[in-house]
Amino acid sequence: MSVIIPIKGVKxxxxxxxxxxxxxxxxxxLSSAVLNGGFRKVKTIVNYQVDKxxxxxxxxxxxxxxxxNFPKPIVGLMTAADITKFSLKTIRGNLPICALVTAGISNAASVGEKINRMQNLSTINIIVLVDGCLSEACMVNLIGTITEAKSMALIDLDVRSKFSGEAASGTTTDAIVVACRGKGxxxxxAGTGTKLGMLAGKIVREAVKESLRKQGFSPNRPFIQRLEERGISLNQIIDFIxxxxxxxxxxxxxxxxxxxEEALKDVNVVSLIMAxxxxxxxxAKGLIPGMKKNxxxxxxxxxxxxxxxKLINGDYGAQEFFNLHKTKLLKISKLGVFSRSVIxxxxxxxxxxxKAIG
Incomplete structure (x- = not known):
């Protein structure tokens, strides 16, 4: 595979x-790499693919x-994601920047939640090269900006935690490498309001999304998949019916x-459920003025x-809703008043x- 890094002296x-x-x-x-993380001088950065x-x-x-066998000193990352599905995004000009990303989200999580141990290492690994001279504090600052960009990419694709179904902020094993030439x-x-932060943040956000799309995680994935990501499975729905x-x-x-599946092809049905x-x-976050959580x-x-x-089966569907709503039989866990209603x-x-067909 022939890929050109548009920065002199980098292959x-x-x-x-x-x-x-x-x-x-x-x-x-500067990195959170498994091998030789922290502040380092480096001749090689490697992202190694392990088995699932x-x-x-x-x-x-x-x-x-x-x-x-790689030239030393070396910084080493690992992932179970397919490294051939990488994304490379670049910024040329007076301050060339490259973002190289491999991404997997089998262990996606929301920061601060309780995490059950997972062996799968399909992580999000991000390498950012800057053809310039960054202070140590700037490199730390840039890692923060990159982390924000990664989280925004996951929000853009509505990636959910595998543990809670909440919006994911990353995976449990993400790693970042920032490297600079050290000249100039x-x-x-490198915060979000700086030129470097804005440029790096933009390409990292794009690269994370592109790598996930290459791995098969589409923003247009079937809606039933998005329900399952929230803990509402198709089998649960069928069993309850x-x-x-x-x-x-x-x-x-x-x-x-x-x-x-036919009902969920109607964009109006899907839009109301999503709403x-x-x-x-x-x-749940207390963001609706005047509404109590209980x-x-x-x-x-x-x-x-x-x-x-009603959209699915007219007035008969509407009447069936009121009948069902009165029974309070729905047992899918973690459903609040609005999510229960749409399901x-x-x-x-x-x-x-x-019933009409039968």
Whole structure:
């Protein structure tokens, strides 16, 4: 694979599970890398791809061994994401900048939440090169800006935590490398309001999104997938329909699945469900003025549900929604008043449609 890094004296190599950057002369780096993290002078930066089931009590020693033939000093990262699905974004001009990203989100998480241990290392690894001279404080500052850009990219794609379903801020094993040539006028700051911060932030945000798209994570992924990312699975929906309406057991699960998927092709249905889920998030954070967190019911939550059911199966769907809403049978965990209403609307619309077919 022929890739040109538009910075003099830097070569790109991808081969045998290694994505590497080689420097003719030593560059200055700061990183959270597994191998030789911290402030370092460096001649090689390598992102090494491990197997999905990789497990080693001493990953630093493992990397030191597998990367032993690269020029030293070296900084080493690791990931289970496919390194051939990398994204490279560049800024040319008076201050050339490159962002090289590999991204996987199998262990995406929301910062501050309780994390269960995961072995999968499909992490987001970000390497940013700046053809200039950055102070140590500036390099620290730039890592902060890069982290913000990464989190904004995940928000752009609505990536959710694998542990809670909340908006993800990163993965549990992300790593960042910042490296500079160390020549020219010293740059002291790299916050979001600086030229360096704005340029680096822009290309990192773009590169993270592009790498995730290459890995198959599409912003236009099926809506049922977005529900599952929030802890609402298709199988749960089907099981509840059969529990609520036992007479529908004459239908196979595959037949019910097709009716649900057909309902979710309607952009109006999807928009109302998404609006209810977003509203639920704002309610949980106390962002809806005048609304108490322990509210039981409101006019607006019923409005979402009844219109979703009506869009799916007209007045019959709407009536089924009110019948279902009264039962309070919905048992999908972590559903608040708005999210419960929109899922009840989907269930009522689909149930009434199946009843009409049967």
């Amino acid at each position: 790109f190599l991808i081969d045998n599970k290694c994505l590497a950057l080689k420097f003719e002369k030593k560059w200055f780096s 089931d990789f497990s080693d009590e001493n990953p630093e020693a493992f990397l030191r061994k597998v990367l032993r 006028e010293k740059i002291k700051y 059969l529990e609520y309406k036992p007479e529908l057991k004459s239908f196979s699960k595959e037949e019910i699945r097709k009716i649900i 209810g889920l977003r509203l639920e998030e704002d309610k 509210i039981d019911s409101t006019l607006i939550d019923k409005t979402f549900g009844v219109y979703i059911a 009840e609307g989907l269930l009522a619309g689909v149930s009434s449609k199946l």
